Amino acid sequence: MQKKYLQTDSIRSRIRLLILSRLFIATFILGIAFFSAVNADNGLSDVHKSSLFITIISIYLFSVVFYLFSFYFSDVAVNIYFQGIADVIAITAMVYGTGGIHSLYSVFYPLIIIYTVTFLGRRAGLLIATTAALFYGFFAILEYYTLIKPVLLMPFDFYRLEAGYVIARVLTHIISFYFTAFLSIFVVEQEKKTRALLTEKQDAFARLDILHKSIIESLNVGIMTINPEGRIKSFNRAAVEITGYTLSEVENQKLSDIFPDFFDFLQKKRQSEHNSPVLTRFEGVFHTNRGRKLNLGASVSTLRDPQGSIIGDIVIFEDVVEIIKMRDSLEKSRRLIFTGEIAANLAHEIRNPLASIGGSIQLLREDTPHGHVNQKLFDIIMRGKEQLESFLKDFLLLARPAPGICEDVELRKTIVDVIDSLRLVPDWHQPLQLNLNLPEAPVTIHVNKIEIRQVIWNIILNALQAMPAGGNLTVELALLRSNELDSVQIKVSDDGCGIDDGNLRRIFEPFYTTREVGTGLGLAVVNRIIQNWQGTIDMESERGKGTTFTVTLPLYALD
Numbered sequence: 001m002q003k004k005y006l007q008t009d010s011i012r013s014r015i016r017l018l019i020l021s022r023l024f025i026a027t028f029i030l031g032i033a034f035f036s037a038v039n040a041d042n043g044l045s046d047v048h049k050s051s052l053f054i055t056i057i058s059i060y061l062f063s064v065v066f067y068l069f070s071f072y073f074s075d076v077a078v079n080i081y082f083q084g085i086a087d088v089i090a091i092t093a094m095v096y097g098t099g100g101i102h103s104l105y106s107v108f109y110p111l112i113i114i115y116t117v118t119f120l121g122r123r124a125g126l127l128i129a130t131t132a133a134l135f136y137g138f139f140a141i142l143e144y145y146t147l148i149k150p151v152l153l154m155p156f157d158f159y160r161l162e163a164g165y166v167i168a169r170v171l172t173h174i175i176s177f178y179f180t181a182f183l184s185i186f187v188v189e190q191e192k193k194t195r196a197l198l199t200e201k202q203d204a205f206a207r208l209d210i211l212h213k214s215i216i217e218s219l220n221v222g223i224m225t226i227n228p229e230g231r232i233k234s235f236n237r238a239a240v241e242i243t244g245y246t247l248s249e250v251e252n253q254k255l256s257d258i259f260p261d262f263f264d265f266l267q268k269k270r271q272s273e274h275n276s277p278v279l280t281r282f283e284g285v286f287h288t289n290r291g292r293k294l295n296l297g298a299s300v301s302t303l304r305d306p307q308g309s310i311i312g313d314i315v316i317f318e319d320v321v322e323i324i325k326m327r328d329s330l331e332k333s334r335r336l337i338f339t340g341e342i343a344a345n346l347a348h349e350i351r352n353p354l355a356s357i358g359g360s361i362q363l364l365r366e367d368t369p370h371g372h373v374n375q376k377l378f379d380i381i382m383r384g385k386e387q388l389e390s391f392l393k394d395f396l397l398l399a400r401p402a403p404g405i406c407e408d409v410e411l412r413k414t415i416v417d418v419i420d421s422l423r424l425v426p427d428w429h430q431p432l433q434l435n436l437n438l439p440e441a442p443v444t445i446h447v448n449k450i451e452i453r454q455v456i457w458n459i460i461l462n463a464l465q466a467m468p469a470g471g472n473l474t475v476e477l478a479l480l481r482s483n484e485l486d487s488v489q490i491k492v493s494d495d496g497c498g499i500d501d502g503n504l505r506r507i508f509e510p511f512y513t514t515r516e517v518g519t520g521l522g523l524a525v526v527n528r529i530i531q532n533w534q535g536t537i538d539m540e541s542e543r544g545k546g547t548t549f550t551v552t553l554p555l556y557a558l559d
Contacts, residue, residue: 014119015076018115018119019063019066019083022087023060023063029056029094029105030056054097055093058090058093059090062090066082066086077124080120080124081120084116084131085128085131087108088112088128088131088135089135091105091106091108091112091132092136094108095136096139096148100143101139101140101143101144101166106173109177110176110177110180113125113128113129113180113181113184117184117185118188121185122189126181126185128181129177129180133173133177136174136177137170137174140166140170143166144161144166216234216236217236218237219236220238221238221316221317221318222235222242222317222318223236223238223239223314224236224239224315225303225313226266226315228311230254230256230263231252231255232250232251232253232258233252233312234251238318239317242317242318242319243259243288243292243294244288244290245258258288259286259287261287262298262315265282265298266300268282281298281299282299283320284296286298294319295319295321295324296319296320297317297323298316298317299315300313300316301313301314332508354388354389358385361381361382365378406446406448407446408446409445411444411452411477411488411490412438412439412443412477414452415438415456415477415490416436417453418453418456418457418460419460419475422457422460422461425461425464427461427464427465428464429464429468429469430470432464432472433471433473435472435474436475437475437476437477438475438476438477439479443477443479445488445553445555447553454525454526455530456490458522458526459490459526459549460492462522463492463493463494463496463549464494466496466497466546466547467494467495467496471495471496472493472495473494474491474492474493474494475490475491475492476489476491477489477491478491480552486554486555487552488555489550489551490550491549491551492548492549493547493549494546494548495546496546497543497544498542498544498545499541501543504539504541507523507539508524508527530551533553534554535551535552535553535554537549537550537552538552
């Protein structure tokens with residue numbers, strides 16, 4: 001029970017402090033003794049002086065012993081008990097050597113009780129109080145019955161004690177001992193309760209602080225707080241990832257030095273507080289003092305304390321590159337919807353005249369002799385008609401892709417068949433080095449067979465057209481395993497002319513092409529088909545070094 005009061009390292013330090021305090025008091029008493037020895041006319045006997053010196057020297061000796069004892073003995077409670085009992089004996093000896101029951105040094109008994117309660121609690125304090133009462137009472141009885149002769153300031157023959165006086169002195173001291181013990185117990189226990197409550201509050205505050213920091217650090221948006229002097233005070237994990245700065249680099253730095261655009265926005269926000277509506281959000285390019293450009297959306301709010309006083313500002317920002325891409329994708333979808341509405345009417349208006357033209361040309365060709373000059377004209381008209389039909393087919397597929405019938409398609413065989421067919425087209429320029437990285441095991445995907453052929457055809461054809469003088473064509477197929485969803489990846493790479501950065505964003509737009517011949521619908525149709533299958537298509541290109549298309553499709557696409 002008593003060891004619960006002990007926190008080993010802290011208690012040992014306090015024990016050493018107790019020993020040093022005892023040495024200080026002993027030194028103080030020793031100074032008084034020397035002063036008494038120097039002033040010989042003060043009435044102190046030589047026996048009195050020698051007894052006091054012996055007692056003080058004894059205190060020094062056992063203090064050193066207990067100091068060494070604290071290093072080599074782990075049980076601190078035993079150490080305190082021994083020190084308390086030794087102090088009671090030493091004070092009793094000091095009382096004996098300085099006038100007996102009349103000595104003023106009995107005032108040191110309560111100090112022993114106080115530090116015992118402080119270290120070991122209620123039970124130990126009452127035990128030392130009882131020990132002090134027994135020692136002092138037993139000493140007073142022995143002195144009253146003249147069984148011992150204390151060192152006095154006067155001859156012993158003239159020394160007489162009244163029973164009432166002795167009883168009063170003993171009872172007064174015993175009451176003071178227990179009163180000191182109970183008062184110390186009350187103070188110590190109240191202090192322990194206060195400490196426990198404070199610790200509980202500190203733990204609750206620490207848990208709340210950890211929760212607050214965890215929430216702030218777990219958010220995927222950057223959060224930065226700024227004090228009224230314009231200096232950055234906090235910077236969460238997302239802010240570090242977005243900006244590339246660490247907390248140590250920006251903490252206590254001026255906002256205008258690190259993020260000048262943020263500072264300008266903050267100034268505009270403060271200026272707009274007097275107007276309506278208040279400017280709270282800004283989206284655009286932010287510059288850092290390192291010259292880096294960040295596409296961010298940022299909002300600023302005033303930071304207030306619980307009393308409502310302004311203590312700074314909080315800036316919340318996020319990278320809007322993906323949001324911009326989503327907006328572009330949404331705009332493309334809107335355009336496709338508009339294109340679909342036009343396509344429904346356009347198909348009806350074009351198909352019938354084309355059928356009529358085709359039928360009429362066939363009749364005229366049959367009535368025209370072979371080798372006649374009109375035969376060449378008929379061939380030109382039929383090729384134009386076929387080009388229009390092909391364009392119309394791609395246009396309708398882009399605008400309103402037919403759901404078709406999904407089936408299990410073996411991709412390895414499909415890729416080989418498409419490549420064999422493409423060997424016969426005019427865009428297959430020699431010398432061409434073909435690299436096929438296909439798995440030996442079959443890779444089957446559940447899609448529309450015609451559409452997957454069209455996707456592979458258009459991507460490889462686009463790579464061939466980028467290499468008019470021949471080059472290296474690489475086609476890879478891989479099966480990707482994931483805990484969430486298995487998928488397949490088709491990668492087509494060429495070392496052709498590549499695409500400028502300015503054209504990369506528009507490459508999947510309908511009717512956009514960098515070639516003199518072409519409708520610009522091939523990659524747009526590919527993108528639309530892949531989106532319908534809930535897949536993705538990514539492209540990496542560098543001018544003069546080539547292009548890589550990466551198509552990722554779920555292993556089982558939706559019907």
